[in-house]
């Protein structure tokens with residue numbers, strides 16, 4: 001496998017009961033790049049994203065075929081420690097979901113449980129570093145003990161990004177991370193994604209084609225459970241190879 005491939009999806013299909021939500025997907029994700037997953041509602045973007053850190057395991061009566069390689073390990077190998085896997089592949093959800101605890105505790109909680117940092121100065125440093133990387137430190141440094149749910153929506157979402165970063169993942173999965181935010185907060189998240197890709201491999205589901213065009217290096221277009229095409233974002237938006245992609249990006253459907 002090429003050194004730059006972080007995740008390799010091979011012949012992956014996914015079923016909810018008898019319903020086949022994803023059909024024979026082959027897709028590689030490159031290290032330190034942003035890949036956007038786009039397509040009309042119900043095409044399988046979120047399902048696909050959730051397969052990448054086995055979040056779909058939590059849904060009963062589902063089945064996956066094919067392989068997802070992370071490095072040279074198949075993440076669906078029964079020997080895989082799923083908790084460990086989700087440490088390496090972090091996730092940020094559509095709606096900011098901080099715990100009803102302090103700003104500090106939100107970032108420190110998982111590293112404490114997983115023994116990533118010890119209580120005290122080491123944890124203080126990790127919390128500061130994570131908040132800095134998430135572009136939130138200056139806004140919250142004097143109110144770390146305040147309850148996180150007092151923050152604005154955009155701040156809460158950056159806190160959730162800080163929380164994911166504190167676990168020192170390799171990959172960040174983002175499921176429409178800005179869809180509940182106003183344009184200014186959205187811009188901050190987009191700027192942040194651009195900075196974060198220096199350290200992380202980012203895979204983002206978005207409904208907004210403008211957002212995909214602004215933040216991603218590669219774009220994958222899904223339609224009814226199929227991956228129609230994937231390529232350089234600029235090319236997908238200017239000269240897509242497939243008619244279905246062109247119809248979607250020009251607003252003819254979806």
Ligand SMILES: Nc1ncnc2c1ncn2[C@@H]1O[C@H](COP(=O)(O)OP(=O)(O)OP(=O)(O)O)[C@@H](O)[C@H]1O
Nearest residue numbers: 016021039040041042043044045046047048059207
């Ligand atoms: N828990 C579930 N049980 C059964 N079917 C599901 C479940 N979650 C999703 N589906 C179905 O799988 C298909 C893909 O859904 P998914 O949420 O992945 O699409 P999406 O492209 O992310 O859509 P959206 O953009 O609207 O969020 C849809 O037909 C949906 O109804």
